[in-house]
Amino acid sequence: MTFLQPILLAGLPLVALPILIHLINRWRHRKVEWGAMMFLLDAKRLTRGMAKLRFWLIMAMRMLAIAALLFAFARPLTSGWLGLAIGGQVETTIILLDRSASMEQTDLNSRVSKRQAALSQLSSMLENTGSGSRLVLIESVDNVAREIDPGQPLNELLDTSPTATSSDIPGMLETALEYVTANLTGRTDIWICSDLREHDWNVNDGRWATAREKFQPLEGVKFFLLSYAERASDNLAVRIENVQKRGAKGEQEVQFDVVLQREGDSLAPQSVPCELVINGVRSTFNMELSGDSALLQGHRIPIEDELAGGWGRVDIPADENLIDNTSYFVFSDSPVHRTVIVYEDAQVADALRIAATAPLDAGISYEAQLIEANRAEEVELENVSLLIWQAELPDGVLSDQIQAFVRSGRPALFFPPDRGGDNAIFDFQWGEWQESAGAEPHRVTTWRRESDLLADTSSGEPIGLGDLRTDAYRKLVGEPGRVLAQLDDGSPLLLRVTNSDGPAYFWTTLPVWGKSSLAQDGVALYVSLQRALTIGAEAQSQSRSVDAGSPDAKAIENWQPLDESLNAVLLSQRWMNAGAYSLGERQIALVRPAAEDLAAVLDADQVNGLFNGLDFRHVEQQAGSSGALTSEVWRAVLTVMVLAMLMEAFLCLPERKESVPT
Amino acid sequence: MQDQRDFLDPDVLARLAPLSLHARFPMLGNVSGRHRSPIRGSSLEFAAYREYAPGDDLRRLDWRVHGRSDRYYVKQFEADTNLRLCVVVDTSGSMRYSAGGMSKLDYAKRLAGTLAYLAANQGDAVGLYCAGAGIAHHIDPKRNATHLGTVLDELAMLKASGETGLVEALHEAAEKVPQRALFVIISDLFVNPEELGEAFQHLRFRKHDASVFHLLEQKEIDFEFDRPIRFVDLEGGASILADPTMIAQQYRTALHNYLESLTEVVREARVDYHRVALDEPYGDVLARFLLSRTPKKSR
Numbered sequence: 001m002t003f004l005q006p007i008l009l010a011g012l013p014l015v016a017l018p019i020l021i022h023l024i025n026r027w028r029h030r031k032v033e034w035g036a037m038m039f040l041l042d043a044k045r046l047t048r049g050m051a052k053l054r055f056w057l058i059m060a061m062r063m064l065a066i067a068a069l070l071f072a073f074a075r076p077l078t079s080g081w082l083g084l085a086i087g088g089q090v091e092t093t094i095i096l097l098d099r100s101a102s103m104e105q106t107d108l109n110s111r112v113s114k115r116q117a118a119l120s121q122l123s124s125m126l127e128n129t130g131s132g133s134r135l136v137l138i139e140s141v142d143n144v145a146r147e148i149d150p151g152q153p154l155n156e157l158l159d160t161s162p163t164a165t166s167s168d169i170p171g172m173l174e175t176a177l178e179y180v181t182a183n184l185t186g187r188t189d190i191w192i193c194s195d196l197r198e199h200d201w202n203v204n205d206g207r208w209a210t211a212r213e214k215f216q217p218l219e220g221v222k223f224f225l226l227s228y229a230e231r232a233s234d235n236l237a238v239r240i241e242n243v244q245k246r247g248a249k250g251e252q253e254v255q256f257d258v259v260l261q262r263e264g265d266s267l268a269p270q271s272v273p274c275e276l277v278i279n280g281v282r283s284t285f286n287m288e289l290s291g292d293s294a295l296l297q298g299h300r301i302p303i304e305d306e307l308a309g310g311w312g313r314v315d316i317p318a319d320e321n322l323i324d325n326t327s328y329f330v331f332s333d334s335p336v337h338r339t340v341i342v343y344e345d346a347q348v349a350d351a352l353r354i355a356a357t358a359p360l361d362a363g364i365s366y367e368a369q370l371i372e373a374n375r376a377e378e379v380e381l382e383n384v385s386l387l388i389w390q391a392e393l394p395d396g397v398l399s400d401q402i403q404a405f406v407r408s409g410r411p412a413l414f415f416p417p418d419r420g421g422d423n424a425i426f427d428f429q430w431g432e433w434q435e436s437a438g439a440e441p442h443r444v445t446t447w448r449r450e451s452d453l454l455a456d457t458s459s460g461e462p463i464g465l466g467d468l469r470t471d472a473y474r475k476l477v478g479e480p481g482r483v484l485a486q487l488d489d490g491s492p493l494l495l496r497v498t499n500s501d502g503p504a505y506f507w508t509t510l511p512v513w514g515k516s517s518l519a520q521d522g523v524a525l526y527v528s529l530q531r532a533l534t535i536g537a538e539a540q541s542q543s544r545s546v547d548a549g550s551p552d553a554k555a556i557e558n559w560q561p562l563d564e565s566l567n568a569v570l571l572s573q574r575w576m577n578a579g580a581y582s583l584g585e586r587q588i589a590l591v592r593p594a595a596e597d598l599a600a601v602l603d604a605d606q607v608n609g610l611f612n613g614l615d616f617r618h619v620e621q622q623a624g625s626s627g628a629l630t631s632e633v634w635r636a637v638l639t640v641m642v643l644a645m646l647m648e649a650f651l652c653l654p655e656r657k658e659s660v661p662t
Numbered sequence: 663m664q665d666q667r668d669f670l671d672p673d674v675l676a677r678l679a680p681l682s683l684h685a686r687f688p689m690l691g692n693v694s695g696r697h698r699s700p701i702r703g704s705s706l707e708f709a710a711y712r713e714y715a716p717g718d719d720l721r722r723l724d725w726r727v728h729g730r731s732d733r734y735y736v737k738q739f740e741a742d743t744n745l746r747l748c749v750v751v752d753t754s755g756s757m758r759y760s761a762g763g764m765s766k767l768d769y770a771k772r773l774a775g776t777l778a779y780l781a782a783n784q785g786d787a788v789g790l791y792c793a794g795a796g797i798a799h800h801i802d803p804k805r806n807a808t809h810l811g812t813v814l815d816e817l818a819m820l821k822a823s824g825e826t827g828l829v830e831a832l833h834e835a836a837e838k839v840p841q842r843a844l845f846v847i848i849s850d851l852f853v854n855p856e857e858l859g860e861a862f863q864h865l866r867f868r869k870h871d872a873s874v875f876h877l878l879e880q881k882e883i884d885f886e887f888d889r890p891i892r893f894v895d896l897e898g899g900a901s902i903l904a905d906p907t908m909i910a911q912q913y914r915t916a917l918h919n920y921l922e923s924l925t926e927v928v929r930e931a932r933v934d935y936h937r938v939a940l941d942e943p944y945g946d947v948l949a950r951f952l953l954s955r956t957p958k959k960s961r
Contacts, residue, residue, distance in 0.1 A: 035756030042916035
């Protein structure tokens with residue numbers, strides 16, 4: 001329980017006043033000479049028992065009345081057990097708001113979403129408790145700590161509006177940690193509002209352990225998780241994947257897959273009407289759904305020959321979550337997936353060429369151009385999707401060209417040369433070769449499975465890096481970088497540069513015998529090259545699809561909406577919501593991250609494990625919850641006081657005098 | 663000594679002078695008086711007829727009856743005799759109690775002195791028994807002129823102290839007074855009712871008439887105090903610290919039970935019982951007492 005005027009609780013010793021007065025009265029007793037002692041002795045004997053109980057009840061009622069009066073003046077707040085946890089004067093309140101698409105799940109009765117319920121309850125709680133404290137909002141889209149006006153209802157803030165993004169809860173916690181340590185926030189309550197989706201929480205992320213470790217020594221930091229993990233009772237999510245424009249002249253068509261994902265209590269077969277809009281033209285089709293998902297693969301829609309590109313949208317009927325009922329897509333002619341390989345070792349170049357040109361999609365052309373290192377200055381990057389550099393790092397003009405290439409969103413992959421190492425790019429340069437020299441080869445101990453080149457497959461299967469052997473690798477000197485795969489001695493095997501405006505990677509070993517088994521266990525090499533190639537091709541392409549809320553989505557600030565309905569979306573909010581936009585010939589579709597359609601949530605044990613060692617309270621709520629987290633209860637306390645006084649008065653009522661026999 | 667008889671109020675004496683003290687039962691006196699005797703005498707009050715027996719005074723033959731029935735009957739008349747009044751005053755420590763006005767003992771002195779005066783004035787014998795621990799002092803009933811002075815002097819010197827010995831005193835007095843007498847007991851009666859009942863029965867067994875003035879202060883009945891008090895026993899027992907608000911009800915219950923027992927005891931022993939509140943003028947109390955004992959049939 002917390003109090004708005006806790007200073008008044010200093011008067012609590014006054015509760016002992018009735019006993020004190022009683023003792024003083026006894027001490028100041030009068031002396032009376034008395035004759036009728038025989039009745040007095042009888043009375044004393046009879047007094048043991050009920051009369052004593054009555055006396056102590058009267059005392060207890062008087063003490064209770066005083067205590068209740070003091071409590072009422074101190075203006076107590078309560079919310080069941082939560083009231084016990086919230087205590088003391090909070091100097092800073094930090095709200096970590098999950099604005100992911102799944103938080104838009106709505107209670108069908110109240111039409112209040114999980115996000116709205118969380119904001120409403122937090123506003124009410126802050127109104128009761130947060131007067132005078134600093135209020136900081138960290139929302140999942142920007143992941144930036146912003147101080148906000150405590151008097152403004154949270155639901156009215158632009159930064160709390162609905163989005164079609166996903167969340168990175170450990171990342172938000174890192175931001176909160178930075179804020180707390182940088183601003184010396186003192187007594188701080190951190191409120192996390194989330195629906196506990198597994199992909200948002202990413203329990204295997206190493207940042208959890210780091211955050212725990214760094215939060216533990218901080219005194220006065222309390223965590224409150226306001227969770228809305230309730231599953232939808234009947235919700236469908238639609239998604240468009242693998243959009244391609246294909247076909248010979250006169251037979252042009254758009255081909256795409258439609259994925260339906262169901263979350264709910266019933267798995268009964270049903271027919272789902274889907275409305276398809278392509279370049280503003282509507283058509284409908286039905287999808288048969290049985291189980292929790294359905295896939296309509298290779299759905300084809302003929303288009304006009306002269307149409308170089310366009311956009312489309314698929315809608316399904318409204319249900320519990322409106323955000324996931326629409327999926328946008330854009331299409332255009334697919335560019336050739338062209339790779340340039342600058343090499344020093346022909347054997348290496350050959351392995352890389354094979355991996356880069358093995359067709360992932362039969363409808364796309366794959367090309368690779370091999371350039372020897374001594375002719376590196378001849379490299380032409382204009383229509384290239386991916387640059388692979390296995391030579392001494394470039395310098396001068398060439399270095400500038402490559403950095404511009406990366407800035408355009410196309411990846412550059414650097415492999416170590418046998419010799420050299422003086423030059424640097426992106427503040428990295430090669431160090432010495434490290435060989436296992438007959439000892440056991442190095443193994444990969446950890447790799448980033450949640451995103452980037454080594455992420456798990458769409459089915460959730462990890463890429464098999466565990467079997468990869470590394471006999472020799474080259475040290476990498478420089479910073480900063482994000483390690484995507486780490487060897488057992490702590491050195492990076494694959495690292496992504498983080499001080500560039502585009503994708504640049506460093507492999508520290510080579511796909512040849514004697515260096516590593518990258519070529520023999522070719523999956524990791526092939527997947528990483530193809531993913532890099534896809535990133536490059538998409539950057540090259542006139543049309544591409546990116547996750548709403550991702551850094552790439554921010555580029556659409558000045559783009560024009562392709563769908564008229566998107567005009568209603570505020571400019572600042574467009575990049576975090578689904579839509580289709582264009583700038584000249586280029587088109588972009590902002591889509592809800594695929595993981596948002598996965599219904600898996602954390603259980604209480606997992607949540608408790610993540611906050612193990614921290615001062616943590618878990619408050620489970622539901623979408624549509626309108627009950628206040630805290631409320632003033634002085635009326636109830638005053639009622640207790642009145643009841644206590646009435647009880648005391650009743651106990652003090654003189655008993656009916658017995659008539660004296662005449 | 664005369665100054666110590668301030669418990670006699672001339673106004674009260676003058677007011678009560680027309681009233682006589684009567685016994686409820688026949689008395690055996692040694693001189694003629696105002697009270698009935700169990701022995702036939704020569705008063706004007708007709709008692710009964712009796713058949714003539716040789717030796718009877720012929721002057722008492724009822725010739726009218728003889729004329730009607732031809733039998734000899736002798737007329738018998740009641741004998742009037744004097745009364746032995748034995749006043750028993752309780753002098754235990756509890757009689758010292760006062761709620762602000764006069765103490766119980768002072769009140770008792772007034773009752774006893776006035777009654778003694780009235781009795782002596784109508785030619786009855788007066789005696790005094792002081793009940794402390796047993797009979798502390800006693801003056802046997804006599805009817806000579808100076809005896810009243812002795813009784814009043816003794817009353818004037820009475821002090822209340824110590825434990826009560828009323829029951830023992832009554833037993834003792836019942837044995838000591840050989841002939842029928844009227845016992846007037848003035849006490850707060852803070853004794854066991856059963857034991858008191860036995861003492862009354864003893865008096866009644868000895869053919870004595872008994873009246874009780876039960877002195878109680880209103881405060882002793884109400885027991886209304888508002889804060890803890892140390893009650894000091896006037897009869898020398900241990901003191902008790904108590905919160906009256908806690909025990910008042912139990913006190914009243916105990917008092918109630920005691921008075922009920924006492925009522926039962928006096929009813930069984932046919933004792934003339936008068937409960938007296940000390941705030942009531944003693945003259946009124948005595949007037950009521952005397953009137954209640956006046957025979958209904960005028961002489």
